[in-house]
Amino acid sequence: MAENENGQEKTEEPTEKRLREAREKGQVPRSRELSTFLVLITAGIFMLFFGPTLGGQLANQTRARLDFEPELAHDPDLLLPYLADQIFQTLMALLPLFGILMVAAVMAPILIGGANFSWQAAAPKASKLNPIKGLQRIFSWQGLMEFGKTLAKFTLVGTVAMLTLWTFSDRLLGLGYEPLHQGVSHAAQIALGTFIAVSAALIIVAAIDAPFQMWNHQKQLRMTRQELKDEYKETDGKPEVKQKIRQQQQEMAQRRMMEEVPKADVVITNPTHYAVAIVYEASKMSAPKVVAKGVDEVAANIREIADEHEIIRVEAPKVARALYFTTDLDREIPDGLFVAVARILAYVYQLKRADQGVDMPDDLPVPDEYLDPHQGRHGRRREDDA
Numbered sequence: 417m418a419e420n421e422n423g424q425e426k427t428e429e430p431t432e433k434r435l436r437e438a439r440e441k442g443q444v445p446r447s448r449e450l451s452t453f454l455v456l457i458t459a460g461i462f463m464l465f466f467g468p469t470l471g472g473q474l475a476n477q478t479r480a481r482l483d484f485e486p487e488l489a490h491d492p493d494l495l496l497p498y499l500a501d502q503i504f505q506t507l508m509a510l511l512p513l514f515g516i517l518m519v520a521a522v523m524a525p526i527l528i529g530g531a532n533f534s535w536q537a538a539a540p541k542a543s544k545l546n547p548i549k550g551l552q553r554i555f556s557w558q559g560l561m562e563f564g565k566t567l568a569k570f571t572l573v574g575t576v577a578m579l580t581l582w583t584f585s586d587r588l589l590g591l592g593y594e595p596l597h598q599g600v601s602h603a604a605q606i607a608l609g610t611f612i613a614v615s616a617a618l619i620i621v622a623a624i625d626a627p628f629q630m631w632n633h634q635k636q637l638r639m640t641r642q643e644l645k646d647e648y649k650e651t652d653g654k655p656e657v658k659q660k661i662r663q664q665q666q667e668m669a670q671r672r673m674m675e676e677v678p679k680a681d682v683v684i685t686n687p688t689h690y691a692v693a694i695v696y697e698a699s700k701m702s703a704p705k706v707v708a709k710g711v712d713e714v715a716a717n718i719r720e721i722a723d724e725h726e727i728i729r730v731e732a733p734k735v736a737r738a739l740y741f742t743t744d745l746d747r748e749i750p751d752g753l754f755v756a757v758a759r760i761l762a763y764v765y766q767l768k769r770a771d772q773g774v775d776m777p778d779d780l781p782v783p784d785e786y787l788d789p790h791q792g793r794h795g796r797r798r799e800d801d802a
Contacts, residue, residue: 425640426638426639426640427638427640427641428638428639428640428641428643428644429634429638429639430634430637430638430639431639431644431647433647434637434639434647435637438637443633443636443637444525444529444530444633445528445529445629445630445632445633445634446525446528446529446629447524447525447528447622447625447626447629448625449565449569449618449621449622449624449625449626450524450525450527450528450622450625450626451521451524451525452618452622453524453615453618453619453621453622454520454521454523454524454622455517455520455521455524456611456614456615456618457612457615457616457618457619458516458517458519458520459513459517459611459615460608460611460612460615460616461612462512462513462516462517463513463608463611464608464612466512466513467604467608470509470510470512470513471604473509474506474509477502477505477506477509480502481502484498527626528626528629528630529633565621565625568621569618569621572617572618572620572621573614573617573618576613576614576617577610577613577614580609580610580613580614581610584606584609584610587602587606588606591603670710670714673707673708673709673710673745674708674717674718674721676693676695676707676708677693677707677708677718677721677722677725677727678721678725678727679695679707680693680694680695680707680708680722680727681694681695681696681704681727681728681761681764682694682727682728682729682730682760682761682764683718683719683722683727683728683729683730684729684730684731684732684735684736684739684757684760685715685719685729685730685731685732685733685736686731686732686733686734686736686737687729687731687733688715688716689711689712689715690709690710690711690715690733690736690737690740691708691709691710691711691714691715691716691718691719691722691736692706692708692709692736692739692740692743693706693707693708693709693718693722693727694706694707694739694749694757694760694761695707696761701748702748703748703749703754704748704749704757704758704761705746705747705748705749706739706743706744706745706746706747706749707745707746708745709739709740709743709745711740728764728767728768730760730763730764730776732756732760732780734780734782734787735753735756735757735760735780735782737787738752738753738756738782738783738786738787739753739757741786741787742786750786752782752783752786753782753786755780755781756780756781756782759777759779759780760777760780762777763776763777
């Protein structure tokens with residue numbers, strides 16, 4: 417089991433934050449064996465299909481270079497441009513091969529670690545030049561694994577190369593009896609076949625190394641429980657910071673709530689401790705909604721805003737308490753309070769019509785369980801689920 421510097425076991429899988437920070441540092445899983453296999457097999461396949469064409473172009477260029485005017489060898493002003501032109505033609509002939517090999521080299525690491533570039537990884541580090549640390553890496557468990565992998569790869573490649581050459585032994589011995597042009601062509605075919613066979617054999621090494629590198633990368637990034645707790649605190653904030661954030665959120669919610677009070681049809685109070693603002697639009701709502709509510713100081717603010725905007729206030733202690741405990745903001749009132757709120761709204765509408773002779777209704781039925789904070793909320797959730 418891996419341990420950190422304090423001796424604690426790294427038993428926890430890395431978090432998304434740790435993985436993201438590792439990628440920023442350039443720490444992603446990479447497999448050299450997969451890269452080697454893809455580059456070599458790509459080169460072999462390219463030469464299998466386009467080798468004769470490429471070989472013909474290079475042969476023609478070679479013949480052209482050997483057949484030049486004698487004065488070129490004695491005149492640097494003519495020789496240097498000639499050599500530059502020949503080098504340019506050779507590079508242009510090899511450009512498709514170089515291009516496809518570059519694509520293979522770039523795609524190999526992307527297959528297991530994804531596309532990633534880190535300036536931190538590219539920056540020079542003095543620790544990489546430390547010979548002592550270099551020796552520690554060589555004689556470490558990781559270095560031992562690399563040595564074993566190299567030895568196994570050498571054995572595999574050597575075995576496959578010997579078997580391939582043994583298969584082509586008769587053709588190899590017959591090359592000496594063939595004409596030069598034909599012999600060179602057959603020798604190139606044998607060399608290409610051996611190259612492809614050896615390259616294909618490396619898929620075994622790559623198939624083992626790539627999953628191992630992914631597992632090892634994940635293992636190295638594992639965390640101790642203490643590191644996990646520290647990251648959680650850092651990510652979610654310290655308790656005092658979270659308390660401050662909650663306080664700010666509550667203040668913002670309260671400001672938004674106070675902005676809804678002027679839209680209310682009535683504010684129901686008890687009369688001092690509780691205040692609940694109700695709005696009802698028959699064309700848009702199936703039941704009245706609570707747009708603001710509060711206790712003590714918040715209730716006082718609601719009453720003050722209601723007075724400023726000439727919102728009618730009705731004293732109904734039981735109804736106010738029941739609404740406060742059972743109904744969340746911007747939610748419809750529960751079924752058990754429909755009758756009481758409906759009678760209050762009817763009373764308010766009559767007052768708005770300048771009917772001063774109307775009396776405040778006395779019979780406002782409120783179930784007893786709605787007056788208890790716990791029973792009230794439980795009952796409210798039960799009605800919502802229904």
